[in-house]
Amino acid sequence: MQILNGSGVNKAFGGRKAVDNVDFHVDENEILGLIGPNGAGKTTLFNLISGAIKADSGTITYKGRVISGMKPYRICHMGLARTFQKAKNFPDMTVRENVLMGAVFGKKGTDNAAAERKTDEILSFVGLEDFRDKSPGDIALALQKRVEVARALATSPDVLMLDEVMAGLNPTEVGEAMELISKIRGSGVTIIMIEHVMKAIMSLCDRIIVLHHGQKIEEGTPEHISNSKTVIDVYLGE
């Protein structure tokens, strides 16, 4: 069943097409990978889905409702959460407070006690209990990214969009991040991930979409993608 669907999505910045007539869909509880060279429009597509920017044309629907044009906070309340490529943690709050903010504001009608409980659950789910009272500026990059993921998870999403959560991590940390992502999917959350770490993409994703110059040039299973001539041309030509 499709949970998220986009058709004919367009976005241009000053004449340059960042996302060019892209159709896509996401099935419930799958992990969809979004890959492509730098500047291919992956993050722009995330921004369009999460409501950070408005599409020039095209529609995006989530659970059958049109969400294109909605404000980010409303999209978040409907159950679509995201992380940022460069972690945007709240610097003057502790790790726990960061996550707590997600729990407090993410879902309407959560009372404080429930939000606190949810926060502690998530901290242990992602393995951040030991760092709960640390400042996000004082912990390793891998952990900072984990705080982002935890804060997004605290908003109780049905769909989680991860923007390069593995960039800059060492192989061990990448392994841990992969484990966390499968665990999140295991809890019933649908995942869309932008990633450059091919090993992670190929082993985690059920399906992959390849963007190049804003256009969708290929789509299919990891196996299909790794054998696709168009994709190989794009990456070798880079």
Place this chain on the structure above:
Amino acid sequence: MLTTLINVLSSGLIMGGVYAIISMGLSMQYGVARILNVSHGEFIMLGAFLCFTLVRSHVHPILSMLLCVPVMFVIGFVLHRTIYKKLSDVSGSTAAFESNSMLVSFGLMFVVQNVALLLWGSEQKGYTFLMRSVKILGSPIALNRLLVLVFAVAISFAFYIFLERSRLGKAIRAVSQDPSAARLLGVRRTRVAAICFGIGAILAGCAGALITMINQINTSMGMNYTIIAIIVVVLGGMGSIPGSLLGGFILGFIGTVVNYIDPSLSLVAYYLIIIVLLLVKPSGLMGGKS
């Protein structure tokens, strides 16, 4: 009719030229040093009073203006090397620096203005210079206005060409467009920023000196010029030098025309322009991303 037209045209060019000079300075300071220098108008006032003081001691006005150049540069350069450099060391991010440096320049505005008030008092000051008039197309125009017109237009275009052609100009543009790439090319960012701050002060000083040749001056004149410069910079696009050049002349003409219709409305018109502009297109006429 023709006299009116020539009057409006020459006033528009004079105002436009002066506006262009001060706005290019402000725009460059913001584009390169990331400082929205709200004390810019006070440097205009300072230039005006330096020039006035020199003229009072029998220095020729044009020579006085030229003497302002090194003085203003040193003031601007040193200010950046001390206060703003220290500030950028203590600010965590560019956004924090922008906000802090703007507030510091507000502080600077009070400092410069009140030092001037202590030195020169609050009365109107002025001198007479080239009050004869010549006829152009049958309409009389005062020589001092004609001279200022020539200087204003010449300085603004000369500065524009300096940025486009000279090595330093290219370095300045590189830093304003892409600070990280500029560093790779071996441009020292803080040094360029300090130089830009000094050049901005020169432009302000020259504009101030030009103003003394045609108008009375007083120590509280700065704020209005600051606001005009900010309007022009928003009009032309923050950090865009060609935008400021064009915006300066556009605002000069709008100001002259409104002034001709009803002088008491000209400031209202300016503020309306900036407010509408910020709402409709904050990136300005020639600005790219907002």
Place this chain on the structure above:
Amino acid sequence: MKLINEYKANPKKLILPVLVAALLVLLGLSPNFTKPYATIMLGTIMMYIILSLSWNMFSGATGYVSLATAAFFGVGVYVSAFFGSSLSLPLLMLMGGIFSFVIAFLVGAVTLRLRGVYFTIFTLGIVKLLEQLMLYLEITFNKTRGRFVVSYTFTEVFYWLFILMILVILLSVFIKRTRFGLALKCIAEGEDAAMHIGIGSTMVKILAFAISSFAMGAAGAAMATRWTYIDPYIAFSTNLSFLPVLMVIFGGGRHVFGPLIGAVVFAYIQELLITDFPYVYMLAFGVIMIVSIIFMPNGIVGVIENIVGRIKKAKGGRKNADP
């Protein structure tokens, strides 16, 4: 300072609020036993406390530097000028507040998508626009620049300002403990992230802006009745936009005491210097502003907190070294 500290109960932390409360009671009773001069001066100090606390409520909390304080204050001043003869002082203040709230709400709705320096320029533009527009209207339709305002005794103005100040102090303390206050904090720490975790940042900002403007308008309405004569330059004086910013920067915006201390110190220095040495006063104003921004990022309160923290650390260190 960590958020946690504000919430954790700590008996020692009660000393300061109790002290402040005692001072406030004393202040409230002061017109009974001080000279009129003191009452007038304390009234001015309270005005600055109201302005800097309400400025801090929005700008300090969100990081959006607003210079529109004078605009909303001026709206209040003109409310008193227009309706002074038909309404009582508390009603004038209420009306000044409501007018400012509505204008701020509308202005906020169209401008709060501007960020950084753009927003600041815009707010300064609003002050100057209102000033010049009012000047134009007065001269065109009234043929004079200023007008007289119905006057109340400075004791009456004192008491009503006192009540407003108490309300603003309580609101400043209270707001931080609400979800609304948390949302403002999130916006200050990262607006993009805040929006994406479910905070309707636009509405939160507009509301905070409007609430803080309410107090500014009410203060303007009260002060106008003390001044008896006003004109656009008095009502929309840009100094009233800058002073609260300086007071908060100097005192420190993270704690309610910061703006309070800043307002008291500067209002007092102003009282001492402005009549005989106005230029020196404004010069000092500028210098202190620059020095505070560079050397005291969290204001006087931050400095005090640092010193207290160091003393505690030193004590703790000695204990550890000497088991």
